[in-house]
Amino acid sequence: MLQSDNQFSKLRWVLTIAGLLLYVVDIWTDIGVSLKYLREQQYVWSGLTLLFVVAGLMVTQAFSYTWYCDDINDILINPEGRTTVSGLSKGGLAALHVFGMGIFTRYHQLLKTGFKLVWKKTNSYTAEEMRGKHHKLFCMATDLSMLKMFEGFVESVPQLLLQLHILLGQDKSSVLQYLSVAFSVLNVAWSLVDYRRCLRRSLPNIREMSSGLPTVIYLLYKLCTITSLILSYSLLLILSIYSTIALTILWLLGTIWTHVLQTNFCSSRSLEHLYRAVVGLILTFTFFNVKGQGTKVAMIIYYIFYAAINATAPFLLALLKPELRTTTFAQTVSSLIIGCSVLGLVCLVSYYRLLHSSSPRQEADEVDGLGPETDATRRIKKFLQP
Template sequence: MLPRDIRYTKRRWLLTFLGLLLYIGDIWTDVGLSIKYLLDGHYICSALTFSFILAGLLVTQIFSHAWYEDDLEDALMNPRGRASVSGMSKCRLVVFHLCGMGIFTRYYHLLRSGFKVVWLATGSLNEDEKKEAHHRLFCQATDLSMLKLFEAFLESAPQLLVQIYVVQYHGEASIVQYLSMVFSCFNIAWALVDYQRCLRRSLPHIQEMPSGLPTAIYLLYKLFTISSHILSYSLLLLVTPYCVIALVAILWLLGTMWSHLLRTNFCSTRIHEMVYRGVVGFILTFTFFNIKGKDTRIAMIVYYFLCTIISMTSPLLLALLKPEVQTATFFIVISGFIFSNSILGLVFLVLYYLHLHPREERREADEVDGSGKHAEATGRMLNFLKP
């Protein structure tokens, strides 16, 4: 039997299916909320909600199609040099992605291939063939998890921000709004942890992320820091929406410029690389990621120093410019959450990277064969965002 750290398990397959259900729930609650806003006459909120859905959908289709095209030339994903990948021709790929079915197509192929490998008998395969099959599943899972990460920060995160602002502004919320916020939170949390674990398992030279306490601490660090950012943005929206638009534009521009200065080489074409850098810049407005896989301790310190200043000053700015909110219950509660989440997020960040972050490189049993198919298969993986 293959070692657990290189085996795509039944538990992993079931979690993939659960991730599909969360993704569907998040999309449909947001669509329902957009329709509700439209019927209630809140046209701006409806347009914003729907535009975030479209943004996440558009970006994921672009990269999903590009990666399928790359897989046609990949030695592991298409070892026989066929004109189709995962049973789909180039024409079918275009049609599926134009219909917005990119992520669903990847879920289908991952669940279908995973079912054959982990649930059905594979006694006819030798050890090398089993290892290749499981590694291929992790490559597919990592592609899917990064698309889900893009969708989480292009759709779920701004969606959550808008809904929090609407609840603050009107002082009440409907069931659909609460469901949308809950599914957005779960989608962000799931995307972060799933991406971290899938990426580390798909890279044969990097030690996987241990389950249990390290995963929980990592999740808490991300959720506390991201939630403090989102809540601080929501208070700045109450000052004036233009304040948040300007702030996010500046942060996005800085993040995009940073990815340009680091000369990211993730995509196979120049146009896709420019889109990728823009997406990375937007993700950096909510959380930090290591773009090039190098030591970024100083960059991380600067990033969270600036974000902490923004989070801490947003309640003070709102209280100064709008004194009438100082005694409002929502202001006191949200300010408390911002301060506590910022501190707890930094505490869990330090705890994770000092004591729980896997640093040792993993040694493979067939290390001398590293120049074979497994090395080729990790080309795109090696250039993914490193949490």
């Protein structure tokens, strides 16, 4: 009998569809905003908005295609030596990814395989075989959630920063701009929680994050810390466009730190450099355990700088632009930065002190139906640890 936390449930299948719809709507609202700016002859805003969409697509397609190739070449995943995945050759997969359909291909495979397992009841499998099939589904879901994480921090988070900067610096705004911001926030929130839950379910020696309060506290911690940083960066950009240089330096520091840690996530050196650059971007907005090692000291240092940035931005706004000090705009944004900072840090401490599932689950072996370690499993183990 399978434990409930080891099952790819019907609810999980339905939520996968919800994640797909959110992903599509987020991209289309951003494209809509880009076209709006183009009609208004705001070519810089239009170009930057579209650039982030394209960058997110390119990064996710590159990793998705490489992982497909790795799985085809892995003798444990593909013992028959097939040269196709779901009837698609490497050339066919390459064509799909060039046209930005890689994630949709993965969604189709996950939904199709999951439908057969969770909606069509069958007694033809033993308990060990069922455990293996559910574990395979979670591995597929984790690959997809990794790609959504990449897309979230390469496209949605920078997009959110850009649109907030435009909204805060303009006297007028549109519903489409607010929709773009709202769906970017939802997409990031979804990718964070989905990634964490899929990752912990796909690794047999790590306990699943409990639903309810632990999930809510973790989500609040991530959303509040990310939101406060984005608002602080937006204020700094309003004060001076040259703040982009400081943001670039922060990204480079994150990338260099990832390089110093000598990550070995990718099968090729060139893709590893891209991976480190993406992780550097993620670290610009939130903290993750880069190599799955103890990071208590690194996390403390990170959030000291985090608190310093969030304290500095409102102070500089009041100092350099005193005419805005008493405006509703300055007071609202400054209050949000302080409130989100405090709430985010409280949720951070509460989660890791009281709710974090750090005790290991019994390690599965070949008898459990999970088999020896494959490239896909190694990939999951080497990705960012929450």
